[in-house]
Amino acid sequence: MFSKALKCFLSAWMFLAMSTSLSAGVVSQADSLEAEAAPLDVKELILEHLKDDYEWHIATYKDKDIGIPLPVILYSKNSGAQLFSSAKFHQNKGYYKGFYISKSGKYKGKIVETDASGNEIRPIDLSLTKNALSLLIGSFLLILLMLFIARTYKDEPIKPKKGLIGAMEVFILSIYDDVIKPVLGEDYKEYRYYLLTLFFFIFFNNILGLVPIFPGGANVTGNISVTFTLALCTFLIVNLTGTKEYYKGIFWPDVPVWLKFPLPLMIIIELVGLITKPFALMIRLFANIMAGHAIVLGLVSLIFITAGMGAALSSSMTGFSVVLTIFIYFIEILVAYIQAYVFTTFTAVFISGARVKSPKTEKSLKST
Amino acid sequence: MSLLTPDLGLVFWMLIAFGIVVFILTKFAFPPIIKGVEDRRRYIDESLAAAKQAQEDLKNVKADGEKILEQAKKEQARILAEAVKSRETIIRDAMDKAQKEADVMIGLARKQIEAEKDDAIRDIRKEVVNLSFDIAEKILRKNLDQKAEQEAVINQLIDDMNVYKS
Numbered sequence: 001m002f003s004k005a006l007k008c009f010l011s012a013w014m015f016l017a018m019s020t021s022l023s024a025g026v027v028s029q030a031d032s033l034e035a036e037a038a039p040l041d042v043k044e045l046i047l048e049h050l051k052d053d054y055e056w057h058i059a060t061y062k063d064k065d066i067g068i069p070l071p072v073i074l075y076s077k078n079s080g081a082q083l084f085s086s087a088k089f090h091q092n093k094g095y096y097k098g099f100y101i102s103k104s105g106k107y108k109g110k111i112v113e114t115d116a117s118g119n120e121i122r123p124i125d126l127s128l129t130k131n132a133l134s135l136l137i138g139s140f141l142l143i144l145l146m147l148f149i150a151r152t153y154k155d156e157p158i159k160p161k162k163g164l165i166g167a168m169e170v171f172i173l174s175i176y177d178d179v180i181k182p183v184l185g186e187d188y189k190e191y192r193y194y195l196l197t198l199f200f201f202i203f204f205n206n207i208l209g210l211v212p213i214f215p216g217g218a219n220v221t222g223n224i225s226v227t228f229t230l231a232l233c234t235f236l237i238v239n240l241t242g243t244k245e246y247y248k249g250i251f252w253p254d255v256p257v258w259l260k261f262p263l264p265l266m267i268i269i270e271l272v273g274l275i276t277k278p279f280a281l282m283i284r285l286f287a288n289i290m291a292g293h294a295i296v297l298g299l300v301s302l303i304f305i306t307a308g309m310g311a312a313l314s315s316s317m318t319g320f321s322v323v324l325t326i327f328i329y330f331i332e333i334l335v336a337y338i339q340a341y342v343f344t345t346f347t348a349v350f351i352s353g354a355r356v357k358s359p360k361t362e363k364s365l366k367s368t
Numbered sequence: 369m370s371l372l373t374p375d376l377g378l379v380f381w382m383l384i385a386f387g388i389v390v391f392i393l394t395k396f397a398f399p400p401i402i403k404g405v406e407d408r409r410r411y412i413d414e415s416l417a418a419a420k421q422a423q424e425d426l427k428n429v430k431a432d433g434e435k436i437l438e439q440a441k442k443e444q445a446r447i448l449a450e451a452v453k454s455r456e457t458i459i460r461d462a463m464d465k466a467q468k469e470a471d472v473m474i475g476l477a478r479k480q481i482e483a484e485k486d487d488a489i490r491d492i493r494k495e496v497v498n499l500s501f502d503i504a505e506k507i508l509r510k511n512l513d514q515k516a517e518q519e520a521v522i523n524q525l526i527d528d529m530n531v532y533k534s
Binding site: 047052125126127132135139142149154157160200224225229230290 | 371372373374375376377378379380381382383385386388389390392393394396397399400401402403404405407408411
């Protein structure tokens with residue numbers, strides 16, 4: 001069942017890759033003159049995809065953008081709370097109620113308004129953007145999947161499971177038995193469900209981001225806001241459940257006194273360490289997933305770049321691009337797993353690092 | 369660059385989405401799954417232990433049975449030996465007793481025979497004396513007129529008596 005799902009997934013991607021390359025060929029031939037006039041800006045295209053958006057753009061057909069408009073939710077100091085569809089920007093030439101999407105500068109691509117002196121300012125922006133919607137859809141699907149699995153365990157707890165549920169059980173247990181239990185030791189019971197959730201949330205959204213058709217394809221876990229929130233949760237859990245010994249290690253570590261008084265060198269280093277750990281988690285996940293999306297987009301863009309360079313080169317590059325893209329896609333599936341695994345493992349490691357016991361109890365534990 | 373700065377709106381939505389996911393999955397999804405798996409593991413472990421125990425018990429039962437059989441055989445042999453022994457002692461005792469009884473009876477018989485013999489002798493002697501007296505009377509009555517003959521008869525009688533007595 002699992003392999004079947006994978007097959008479906010791959011064939012869907014293949015189909016899409018083919019159709020995009022085909023339509024690209026048609027478009028490029030029709031507009032070959034224009035294409036020469038305005039060469040494809042690959043960097044802009046990739047960045048366009050990687051960043052968040054106020055509407056879910058699906059395709060451009062005959063110069064018309066096809067997409068799903070999403071709700072814009074704003075709170076501005078000038079005009080108060082606002083709720084309207086992002087399609088309003090299109091209908092009103094980019095401006096609506098004094099708000100517009102900035103074209104350049106600090107807030108490029110974000111909704112801004114102008115203050116009295118003409119400067120762009122950001123209202124409080126809680127818009128349900130593309131990534132936010134993808135997050136909600138992904139969360140919903142993940143909850144459905146897991147509740148579906150959990151239900152069979154409520155009905156028949158002892159009976160071994162088959163098919164997708166059996167595969168998911170092996171998957172869940174591989175994290176549970178090989179990561180959570182060994183890393184956390186005796187404390188694992190309090191954190192196990194959170195860590196499992198964390199792993200599957202990241203993994204599921206990573207995979208969803210690889211699915212090129214709606215509702216997938218958004219660069220969710222490759223967005224810094226998402227990884228920032230995940231890292232913030234890790235930071236809070238690690239530091240709110242730390243033991244006395246952990247805090248003693250930070251504020252009065254076992255080093256020569258001159259290292260901590262009068263100049264609290266070690267304390268500063270430890271405090272910086274508190275921040276750098278989740279910061280590294282945030283950057284690692286963000287950079288890996290973003291890079292994966294960027295590579296896939298770059299490879300697909302090869303087709304568009306070489307489209308105007310003659311049939312032989314164009315077709316050979318198209319084939320080359322598809323083959324490479326498939327290869328990268330497999331790697332991205334691997335990365336989706338590895339990054340979820342790494343994030344979960346490091347979170348578990350940081351938690352267990354904050355659960356240090358006093359040397360006495362540790363000794364008694366070792367002797368037993 | 370906007371790619372590297374967290375956006376408030378998305379953080380807000382992420383907190384909501386992740387919060388809901390964490391709440392539901394840690395409350396309703398993972399606990400039954402993990403519990404089911406651990407129950408199954410415990411069940412398998414217990415079953416294995418029970419099977420092992422049963423096997424061991426069976427082995428013990430076999431060993432016990434053999435032991436009991438062996439003991440019974442030993443007991444049987446011992447009882448047989450004892451029976452043989454007791455039979456022999458009973459026979460020997462009986463024989464001894466019979467011997468003794470027989471000895472006693474024989475002794476008694478002998479004594480009685482002796483006594484009866486003595487009685488008989490005594491009776492015979494009495495009879496002899498009576499007879500002697502009768503004879504003597506008769507002879508005396510017949511031969512008292514002839515002196516010589518008388519003396520001869522008396523002497524002979526006395527000799528006879530002496531002979532008989534000795």
